[in-house]
Every structure is written in C-alpha cells, then in structure tokens.
Amino acid sequence: xxxxxxxxxxxxxxxxxxxxxxxxxxxxxxxxxxxxxxxxxxxxxxxxxxxxxxxxxxxxxxxxxxxxxxxxxxxxxxxxxxxxxxxxxxxxxxxxxxxxxxxxxxxxxxxxxxxxxxxxxxxxxxxxxxxxxxxxxxxxxxxxxxxxxxxxxxxxxxxxxxxxxxxxxxxxxxxxxxxxxxxxxxxxxxxxxxxxxxxxxxxxxxxxxxxxxxxxxxxxxxxxxxxxxxxxxxxxxxxxxxxxxxxxxxxxxxxxxxxxxxxxxxxxxxxxxxxxxxxxxxxxxxxxxxxxxxxxxxxxxxxxxxxxxxxxxxxxxxxxxxxxxxxxxxxxxxxxxxxxxxxxxxxxxxxxxxxxxxxxxxxxxxxx
Numbered sequence: 001x002x003x004x005x006x007x008x009x010x011x012x013x014x015x016x017x018x019x020x021x022x023x024x025x026x027x028x029x030x031x032x033x034x035x036x037x038x039x040x041x042x043x044x045x046x047x048x049x050x051x052x053x054x055x056x057x058x059x060x061x062x063x064x065x066x067x068x069x070x071x072x073x074x075x076x077x078x079x080x081x082x083x084x085x086x087x088x089x090x091x092x093x094x095x096x097x098x099x100x101x102x103x104x105x106x107x108x109x110x111x112x113x114x115x116x117x118x119x120x121x122x123x124x125x126x127x128x129x130x131x132x133x134x135x136x137x138x139x140x141x142x143x144x145x146x147x148x149x150x151x152x153x154x155x156x157x158x159x160x161x162x163x164x165x166x167x168x169x170x171x172x173x174x175x176x177x178x179x180x181x182x183x184x185x186x187x188x189x190x191x192x193x194x195x196x197x198x199x200x201x202x203x204x205x206x207x208x209x210x211x212x213x214x215x216x217x218x219x220x221x222x223x224x225x226x227x228x229x230x231x232x233x234x235x236x237x238x239x240x241x242x243x244x245x246x247x248x249x250x251x252x253x254x255x256x257x258x259x260x261x262x263x264x265x266x267x268x269x270x271x272x273x274x275x276x277x278x279x280x281x282x283x284x285x286x287x288x289x290x291x292x293x294x295x296x297x298x299x300x301x302x303x304x305x306x307x308x309x310x311x312x313x314x315x316x317x318x319x320x321x322x323x324x325x326x327x328x329x330x331x332x333x334x335x336x337x338x339x340x341x342x343x344x345x346x347x348x349x350x351x352x353x354x355x356x357x358x359x360x361x362x363x364x365x366x367x368x
Contacts, residue, residue, distance in 0.1 A: 010037050056094035149235060152291045153291040153294070157174075163192065242279070
C-alpha cells in the first residue's frame, strides 16, 4: 500500500509525460502498481485494507447454529454454557463471554426463533454460478455480478455497456477470479443470453448464438430463471443489494467529497479491494463461514479456466440457428390418397396398346 505522497508523485510524473515503466523504475515499485494508482482520481487518499480479523469462535459457528436449530426443532432450551462446553470438546480455547458476544453479533438465537434457517447450502460445490447486471444509470455504469452458489464468493466488474462481447469478457475475468468454471450458469431475461423462451418446446429456449457458443467453449450449461421468479437466483440478488449500499453508494459519496466522479476505472480499482478484503472475507450471514474459505473447497469441483474465446463467425452462427430450428420442427408426413381399384380401369386399354407396339418393334419377341 503506497502512502499519500507516493500517490501524488505518480500523478505528478504522469502529468510531466513520464511513462508508467519510467515511473516504476524511479520509485522502485512495479509497473502494475503504478498503473493501479494512476487510474485513481488525483487527490485520492489511500486506505489501508486489512482482512477482517477472525475470531476464535468463527470455526465453530456452523456447529453452534446446528445445535440451536435442533434445540428449536425439539422445542427445548439449551443454555449458552452447554454450547460452550460442547465446542470446548471440539478444541475451542476462547472464553464463554467472547462466545456469547459472537452469538449475539450474528443474532443466532433470534433468527432461530423466527424460524430462519441459519446454515444453507442449496447447491453442491462448483455446480452453479448466478449472474446478473446491476445498473447505475446516473453514473452511466453497470456492474456485472457473479456469485458462486455454494461458497457465496462474488465477483464484480464495472462496465459502460451490456453487449454480449462485454458479457463474455466479464465471464472470463470471473472464471479467473474464482479459479475455474462452474457446471452451470443461471440467468434471468438478459437479451444477450436468451432470445426467446420455449422457442423449440417447453424448456427448450432459443439462446443468443454467440453466448451459447461461448458457454459450450467453457463447458458450462446455461440455465434460466422461471418467469417472474427472480428469487430462484436469490443469492446474487441479495449480493446486488449489498454491493449497492455497502460499496457503490459509499464510494460515490467519498469521491464526491473530494470533488471527483465515479468512473469505470476508479470503480474497478476500488471494488477489487472491497471484494478481497471485505465482501469475500467476512462471515457470511447465510453460511456462517467466509466465502473465500468455502471457495477453497469449491475450486476442487470447478472445470479448468478455458482458453481465450475468439468468437464465432456471424454466418456460421446464423446457419447453426437455422439448423436448430429445423431440428426442432415437427416432421411432416406425406399423405397418399387411397383410390378405388375401379378408378384404374381407364388406364388398361392404353397400357395394352403400348405393350402391343413394343412387341411389334422388337420382332414379336414378347409373343414368342
């Protein structure tokens, strides 16, 4: 992390016309570091990012939650002291008071009384990634958001358009961030993903041909939410709310106080730190574990990050689309009308005359 004076020096040297490589040599830092701070607004005050400090209780939170849920199911009370004794047997070295404070911080008892499931893993590790756009029209920006279904690890990238090429680039960056490709991606009504629902029959949708080809290139199956049932991708929806109010609005206010506006460049530089040191490093309220910790398990089930995707020729895409339509069209049967045998009597004299002429020409061979 650079100091405020070093960041000022980078901006000053850039104004003087020095290249990023020359600045890196002068300051004794890497070129990537120079590029990172050059994107930030002039006057930006660096904030030291630290991963949220873990507690001695964190590793035992899922077990504590299961105990509380089971006690609630059986309609019995279980004192905190009994929970304390149980996790001591599992290796907990902290105090009873500290454990009580962490339980209160996550409102575990209140959530159980409200019959809210404390620990949920609806999908298997590496199975699904939920994808969505979050639009910020006042800033002229959109945020690509991808959330892994099991670990709840999320990736965010700010862009200025939602074209299919942009969507594909964001996917490739997300796969690199997660360390692999999930078995399926879940989407809503993105026009860059799905053209028409049930186009070839129930559950057989017409996808954007280029994006479908990209998904095939990655080995990822495409899934879409049911109409008017956005809650089927509720994991990414909940993260969208968290992104908007915990990062975007706060960062926008902070920039405005310094006299700057949010841009794609400074938003992406800042959001990566927020993901690494806040969003994916906190105790998630649904799993009661850190997303990054669960991602380590999930990565074992992911497909390898694919080679760069070079696109599909437009004519080839059109031919594939037509072929798909033809494949799914119902086969037409040819109708042959049935005739009464008497309807053929009128053809008999003409047929006999033809045979007689043919026989005479060939020297009567037929008659012999």
